[in-house]
Amino acid sequence: MTRVLSCIQPTGDVHLGNYLGALRNWVAGQHEKDVYHGIVDLHALTVTTQPNVVGEATLSLAAMLFAIGLDPNVATIFVQSHVPEHSQLGWVMECTVSFGELSRMTQFKEKSARREADFVSAGLFTYPALQAADIVLYDADEVPVGDDQRQHIEITRDIAIRFNSRFGDTFVVPAAVTPTAGARVMDLQAPTSKMSKSSDTDSGCVYMLDDPKAIEKKFKRAVTDSEAVVAYDLKEKPGVSNLLDILSAASGTPVATLADQYSQYGPLKSDAASAVISMLEPIQARYHELMDDQAELARLLAVGADRAREQASATLSRAYRAIGLLSN
Numbered sequence: 380m381t382r383v384l385s386c387i388q389p390t391g392d393v394h395l396g397n398y399l400g401a402l403r404n405w406v407a408g409q410h411e412k413d414v415y416h417g418i419v420d421l422h423a424l425t426v427t428t429q430p431n432v433v434g435e436a437t438l439s440l441a442a443m444l445f446a447i448g449l450d451p452n453v454a455t456i457f458v459q460s461h462v463p464e465h466s467q468l469g470w471v472m473e474c475t476v477s478f479g480e481l482s483r484m485t486q487f488k489e490k491s492a493r494r495e496a497d498f499v500s501a502g503l504f505t506y507p508a509l510q511a512a513d514i515v516l517y518d519a520d521e522v523p524v525g526d527d528q529r530q531h532i533e534i535t536r537d538i539a540i541r542f543n544s545r546f547g548d549t550f551v552v553p554a555a556v557t558p559t560a561g562a563r564v565m566d567l568q569a570p571t572s573k574m575s576k577s578s579d580t581d582s583g584c585v586y587m588l589d590d591p592k593a594i595e596k597k598f599k600r601a602v603t604d605s606e607a608v609v610a611y612d613l614k615e616k617p618g619v620s621n622l623l624d625i626l627s628a629a630s631g632t633p634v635a636t637l638a639d640q641y642s643q644y645g646p647l648k649s650d651a652a653s654a655v656i657s658m659l660e661p662i663q664a665r666y667h668e669l670m671d672d673q674a675e676l677a678r679l680l681a682v683g684a685d686r687a688r689e690q691a692s693a694t695l696s697r698a699y700r701a702i703g704l705l706s707n
Contacts, residue, residue: 383408384519384553386417386459389436390426393443395585395655396574399562399628402447408559409454415517415687416449419459421466421509425502438673441680443587446665455690457683459513464691468512471698475538475545476508485530511535515550516691523558546701550694562628563621567601570617588663591656598622598652609641619644622651629654 385405393402408414420437427433437458449456459465481487481504491499502509514522514535522532532555539550564574568583576584585597603618611634613620626647627634641647669676699706 380413381520382413382415382518383521383523384415384417384514384517385523385558386419386513387440387444388419388423389433389440390423391436391576393440393587394574394576395587395625396564398447398587399564399625401558401561402444404559404561405444405454406448409449412521415455415457415519415690416444417457417459417513417687418444419513421459422502422506425500425506428498438676439670442666442669442676443662445669445676445679446662451679451682455683455686456680457687458680461680461684462516462687462691464516464688464695465509465512468516468691468695468698469509471542471702472508472511472515472538473505475542476511476534480534480537481505481507484534486527507531507534508538511538514553515539516694517687518551518690518694519553520551521556522553524555525558529555542698542701546698546703549698549701563624564628565617565621565624567597567618567621570602570621585655587659588666589659594656594659595649595652598648598655601648601651603644603648607644609638609644609647611635611638619647622647626651626654629658 405414405416418437418440420433423433423436441456441458444456445451484507487503487506490503510531511534514532515538522535524532532553536552539552543549543552566572566574566583567585568580574584576586582597582600583602585594589597601618601622603622604616606616608616609619609623610616611620611623622644623634623637626632626637629651630637641650669679
């Protein structure tokens with residue numbers, strides 16, 4: 380069975396765009412392939428300067444992943460720092476990648492430029508080495524990535540190939556794959572931009588834990604246009620099209636069918652809000668249930684950590700043997 384690895388950082392709250400665009404596909408995909416999903420809390424340290432933030436965010440994200448339907452008995456859900464082999468192999472990967480290769484990474488150049496006047500963590504520079512370890516530890520065949528992450532998979536492939544060339548065939552060389560297309564979810568206030576937690580304002584971003592009144596308010600104020608004609612046209616009517624996309628994803632009704640059902644924007648906004656509220660209700664209930672029973676949440680994460688460590692320790696041992704490190 381094809382093994383797939385997808386990871387997510389515990390930075391910021393999960394929003395509707397994350398869920399409909401990607402996470403819902405994780406739930407469906409767990410029954411099709413051998414999937415590993417890591418909450419990469421060590422990567423979050425590159426942007427963390429306050430105590431207790433990462434742990435709390437990790438716990439919340441884990442509860443959300445289980446609440447949306449990821450099954451710990453089917454998928455391997457783990458926290459990166461619970462599997463020390465990540466850091467151990469990360470050093471090996473740092474010693475296998477060159478300074479020049481890391482210097483050419485686009486994300487490092489962009490992120491460090493944005494923080495020019497602030498502290499720039501060395502972890503931002505060496506990040507791809509740890510990410511390479513994350514991937515090759517699990518013998519992942521496929522890593523679903525967007526265009527902004529393809530360079531990271533390419534450098535992972537280069538590192539794995541170089542290691543195999545130096546020390547013998549040790550690591551599976553992963554392939555970057557385009558993830559299954561999820562729903563297109565744009566900002567309700569800026570419908571030509573993706574819904575994002577990094578937007579200037581939260582008014583256009585629907586979070587998974589927003590209460591019904593907040594969701595209704597955000598949809599009611601969603602930007603449309605002055606034509607008062609409900610039609611699906613991404614270029615000319617991005618706001619209306621976004622509402623139709625969201626309602627379609629939440630209700631399961633095709634966009635074309637929905638477009639024919641409305642002649643005014645008000646009912647469309649109201650129905651989109653209601654559909655999202657209904658979709659999120661059981662997820663929110665399960666999330667709060669888990670957050671109120673952190674012993675159960677810890678047990679679920681332990682299941683994933685044990686399974687992940689079994690695979691990761693085998694891969695790390697294989698790498699150490701290939702190098703010829705002295706065994707203890």
